[in-house]
Amino acid sequence: MKRLYLFFTFVMLVSMTLASAANAYQIVIRPQEAIVEPGAGIKFEAQAFSENAVPVAVDSYTWKVVPEDLGKISDDGYFMAGLEPGKGEIIATAIIGDQRFAGTAHVIVGAPPEPNIKIVVEPQNPIVEPGKKQQFKAVAVSRDGVSLRIKGVRWMLQPKSLGRINNTGLFEAGPKMGRGRVIALVEIDHQIYKGETGLIVSPKPTAKISGIVTDENGSPLADARVSASLIGEPKLFRETRTDENGAYTLEKLIPGAFLVRAAAQGYVPEYYQEAEYPLAAMPVRVGVDEEATDINFTLSPGGAISGTVVADSTSEPLKGVHVVAWKPLAPKHKYHTLTDETGAYLVDGLPTGAYIVGADVAGYEYEFYDNAKRQVNATFVSVTAPDEIPGIDFSLAIRAALKGVVTDEDGNPIPRAVVTVKKRISANVDAARFVRKGLTNEDGEYAVQL
Structure with missing residues (x-):
């Protein structure tokens, strides 16, 4: 890959100057929207920009998942989805000068169960010019695809600063550009159902x-x-x-x-x-x-690192282990993956260089290659693109786990049951905090790593 070092150095110097001089920044997260399978991972990246769209150098970003039980996220934005479907936000925060700035992305984990009655708001995700109008309508459909009669609709707009919507679903955009939602609360047979769609107020997308x-x-x-x-x-x-x-x-x-x-x-x-x-x-x-x-x-073609992760005590393959590789001189720029059901992993798209490789999963000791507990003792893995370096294996020692069997009332094992372990933070049971979840195997057995 060609590098324009002088240009980049100039951009960084200008960016750092702007960081102290300007008073408004945007944190852009890529991708803005993502759909992730339960137990899978995806890398988010954040970058601060000035009002003039010039990249701004930031020491570090703080990452957060809302809600917390949707999954977990690394210190550089690698999101590892939980086992249950849901949707939420990925938030990256940076401190520039003495001010805090944040960017948000949306993430969906898995597919939610199909509702008995689905409310569709049309049109879906329109872009409306400031000052212009857009008519919305709500359609109710049963799980069998039958259209249902709607008695009444209450329309809502979030945030309200984008404009206004009347009781017929006619939206009039205000002067402010932004992104929001149009929500329809629909009455069918004395029951209220909710539907929504995204909305953008901006000039025409031409x-x-x-x-x-x-x-x-x-x-x-x-x-x-x-x-x-x-x-x-x-x-x-x-x-x-x-x-x-x-x-x-x-x-x-x-x-x-x-x-x-x-x-x-x-x-x-x-x-x-x-x-x-x-x-x-x-x-x-x-x-x-x-x-x-x-x-x-x-x-440019990238190199790759591959291997297998097993449990030290049983030699059983470990699924969902977070494997990460990075160059010692560039610790902020990491490459991530998760092991599959056979414990195998592949980290690809790597530039040529020497890498530290680590493996981490709940309930097991963090380990660096080769069998090192501390980063200072890690063995570097040298990669020359486009070659793949196989055999970078890990055998993780168990730290703590809660094990058991889930059965029905007749004693038959229940496979793929979700076992949730929560930590009580007070005498109030409802105040328990989410810790870990696990799935039973075909024999109803589970081991929730703590």
């Missing part, structure tokens, strides 16, 4: 960004993912894939500055322009009805 993604030899990379995150309000995230010629077009963009990123399986992801991290990225600006062309990417 801008485009296009380009080509190739490898180092100039060959097109098909099916590469290209995404654009709007810097500023309202929050907007678009993603597409390249065609067989490596070409892509991101459409329906709001005028503004965008953080654009390209990624492909087995390659090192890249931000425009030739940047490995968002701090060094060059935002792409587009206006009304404009198309930014030739936003091209040349991706």
Whole structure:
């Protein structure tokens, strides 16, 4: 990957100057929205920008998941979903000067159970210009797909600062741009059901960004993912894939500055322009009805580290172990994955270099490769792209676990039952705090790691 060191150094110096001079910043999180399977993981990245869309250097970001039992998140934004479906927010906070700034992304874990009656608000996720109107309607559908008669609808808008909506579902946008929700409370057979849709108030999404993604030899990379995150309000995230010629077009963009990123399986992801991290990225600006062309990417092949994680006491494979790799001189930039049901893992898309590799899961001792309890004693794993380094295995010692069997009243084991362990923080049972969850196996056995 080509590096524009002088340009990046200049950007960083300007960014640090702005951090002390400006008084308003935006924290952009990529991706803005994500759907994750229960027990799976996804990496979020955060970057602070000035009012002029210039990247700002920040010492560190503090990450948080709301609600907490949706999953857990690492200190650099790797989200590990819990076992139950749900939805929530990923929040990244940074301190710039003496002020605190935060960015938010939305995450859905799994698919919620299909309701008996589903309320659909139409149109879905519209973009409405300031001062313009949009008519909404609510449709009720049974689980069998039968349309149901609605007696009445109460309409609500969140936040109210986006405009107003009357009792017929007619929305009138205010002058302020932003993102929110239109909510319909529907009465059917004396019962109230809720439906909602997203809403963005902004100028028309008529801008485009296009380009080509190739490898180092100039060959097109098909099916590469290209995404654009709007810097500023309202929050907007678009993603597409390249065609067989490596070409892509991101459409329906709001005028503004965008953080654009390209990624492909087995390659090192890249931000425009030739940047490995968002701090060094060059935002792409587009206006009304404009198309930014030739936003091209040349991706370098990445190396990989693979291995297996087992329990030290039984040699049984461990699923859901968090394996992380990073360069000693760049500890803020980590590469993550989770083991599968066989205990196997693969960390790919790695630039050439020497890495520290660690494995961590609840109930077991944290371990660095090779069988080291402390980072200072870790054995480095040298990677030369595009090679894969196999056999980086871990055998984790157990720390603590709660084990048992779940059966029905006849003594038959119940597989895939959810066992929840909570810690009492007072004499009030309702004040217990979530700690861990586990699933029973085919024999009804469980072991919740503490």
